[in-house]
Amino acid sequence: MAKAARTTRSLLFVSVLIPLLATLGADGVGGGSSRCPLVPSMTAQSACSAVSGTRHMRELCLRTLRSGAGAAVLPVTRHAATAVRGALDSYAATVAAATSLLDGGAVPADAEKAAFGDCMVGYGRARGAMSRVADDLAAGGCGDGAAGLKAGYTAGLRGMDGCRRGLLNYPASPLYARNLADRNMTLLAALLCSLVPAPPSA
Template identity: 70%
Template sequence: MAAKARTIHHSLFSLLVLLLLSVLIVTLGGADGGLDGSRSSRCPRIPSMTAQQACSAVSGTRHMLELCLRRLRAGGVRVPLPVTCHAAVAVRSALDAYAATVAAATSLLDGGAVPADDERAAFGNCMVGYGSARVAMARVADDLRLAADGGGCDDDDDRAAELKAGYTAGLRGMDGCTRGMLDFPASPLYARNLADRNVTLLAALLCSLVPAPLA
């Protein structure tokens, strides 16, 4: 069962990474310079979308669409919002998911529900991955807050690179946990981690709706 789970995970990982990188490179990367090679600092207009529009734009599967709608509609808002707001909600959702999973894992360990030493070690390594993901995604949340507050375009190229690095680090943190849990597919932490990775990927895809600065 562990070998099968490992094969499925690697296939999904390759597909999701390719999708993520293609979306982030296109939408978060800086544009080419003008005819004279110079760069302007004209800010693009931030579009507004309903949750349905935003989720439909980034979701390639029904599962991801349903996940996206649940996360964005959790507050009961159905009117169009700036896409920076949707991106910020998704990042906060990922951070909340991390906190819930860490709390659940700690409870299992403290309650003696994970008696085997090798599984306890996997839990410990998993928590390291969650720690790095939390730090990275907290930085993303701060960057999105600056963008939503209208911080200007002069540093948007740097911000786009920081966002991409933050989401990538978040996914790597999730994957660091997954690798350690592949030998324990029956563990509740295994399922929670896969779900948290989907939330992290969703956050990155929603951020791709934020336009890059015009040049």
């Protein structure tokens, strides 16, 4: 009787385990699947060499990635995520600086205040777009994959450019220089996201 009960429990365990393993395999654990791309891995130096067309961008890339990865070989989604987090942190610092300038009365002219306001609208749009990119990267490039990432970082760049257009008449503003640096961080994130392959066709 006890032996029969053990046999029944074993059969039940196997009947549950097999469908579970099949589901995990279909979801692409440990590799690509119908929804997730096979993401290449590389060092920070290799990733930066692959995407940087100028010395300035390569140096920015290495500073950004080596602060978190060192010489480790990591999936390109991890490198891209590091750059996206850097861009989001930079946005937050710029918004805080702009708020401090406005609250402290350092921007007396109404026209410049309006430019600051327009700039912050651009930052809000960029922050929302790049937050979605961060979520997509956390999912390993699944879902919309490269197309979704491109839509997100393109919107992020447009947000930075929207701010910059409003500040063209105020090149001496500290916000002008900060926005240029933030756009470079956004561009770096975009370039690293471009290393994420598109998911295989169904």
